[in-house]
Amino acid sequence: MSTSPRPSPATLSDLDALPEDLIGEIIDGVLYSRNRPSPAHQYAAAGIVSDLVPPFGRGQGPGGWWILPEPALAQPGSPHFAPDVAGWRRERIRALPAGAISVVPDWICEILSPTTRRHDHLVKMPFYARIGVAFAWLVDAESRLVFAHRLDAGEWRPIGTFSDETEARIPPFDGVPLNVSAWWMPTEGSSP
Numbered sequence: 802m803s804t805s806p807r808p809s810p811a812t813l814s815d816l817d818a819l820p821e822d823l824i825g826e827i828i829d830g831v832l833y834s835r836n837r838p839s840p841a842h843q844y845a846a847a848g849i850v851s852d853l854v855p856p857f858g859r860g861q862g863p864g865g866w867w868i869l870p871e872p873a874l875a876q877p878g879s880p881h882f883a884p885d886v887a888g889w890r891r892e893r894i895r896a897l898p899a900g901a902i903s904v905v906p907d908w909i910c911e912i913l914s915p916t917t918r919r920h921d922h923l924v925k926m927p928f929y930a931r932i933g934v935a936f937a938w939l940v941d942a943e944s945r946l947v948f949a950h951r952l953d954a955g956e957w958r959p960i961g962t963f964s965d966e967t968e969a970r971i972p973p974f975d976g977v978p979l980n981v982s983a984w985w986m987p988t989e990g991s992s993p
Contacts, residue, residue: 816881826882828928835916838885841942841986842912846870846885848984849910849940853888856977863976865891866907875901876932884909884925885940888973908936908973914943930955936973945985947971 810830819825825834838846850870856862868888873881880901887906894904909929911921921939929937930952937957939948946964949971950957963969965985968978 810878813880828879828882828924830878833920833924838912839914842914844986845912845940845942845984849886852979852983853974857888857974867891867894867897873901874906875903876905879928885912886910905932906934909934910938910940913939913941926957930957938971940984942985947981
C-alpha cells in the first residue's frame with residue numbers, strides 16, 4: 802500500500818493514471834494504490850457475496866439489501882473509494898445509481914491481506930466510522946477469521962469473531978445462518 806504525497810488533493814485523473822496492474826482509491830484527498838488481490842482474498846469475497854445476495858439481496862430470505870462487491874463510492878473529499886464488499890438497506894437507497902454511490906453503506910467488509918492490513922485498520926476503519934457506516938467486518942483470509950464490529954457513538958465495538966462456523970449468525974445479517982468455513986480457499990490436499 803503506497804500513498805502519493807502531494808500539495809493538492811488527488812483527483813479522479815490521478816486514479817486513472819495508475820498502471821494497469823494497480824488498483825487505487827482516494828480517501829480524504831489522498832491517493833492510495835495497491836496490487837490486485839490474492840486468490841485467497843478473492844475467494845473469501847466471492848463466498849461472502851454468494852452467501853449474502855440470495856437471502857438478503859434477492860429476497861429468498863429476509864431480503865431488503867443491496868450487496869455489491871467493490872462498489873465505487875464517493876463522499877466529500879473522497880471521490881472514489883471501494884470496500885471489498887458493501888451493503889445498503891433498500892429502505893435507505895431505493896435504486897442503485899449508474900455511477901459512484903454517494904449514500905454511506907450500512908455495512909462494509911474488508912478482506913485483509915499482508916499489503917492492505919495496516920491501511921484497512923489505520924485509514925479505512927476510522928474513515929468508515931467518521932462517515933457513519935453502521936457495521937464493519939474485517940475478514941482475515943490467511944488466518945480464517947471474521948471480526949465483526951458495530952459503530953457505537955463513533956467508535957467500533959467488537960460484536961463477535963467467527964472462523965469455521967457452519968451456521969454463524971453475524972450482524973447485520975444474523976437473520977440467516979452463514980457457513981463461514983466455506984469462505985476459506987481450500988489448501989493443497991484438502992477437499993473443497
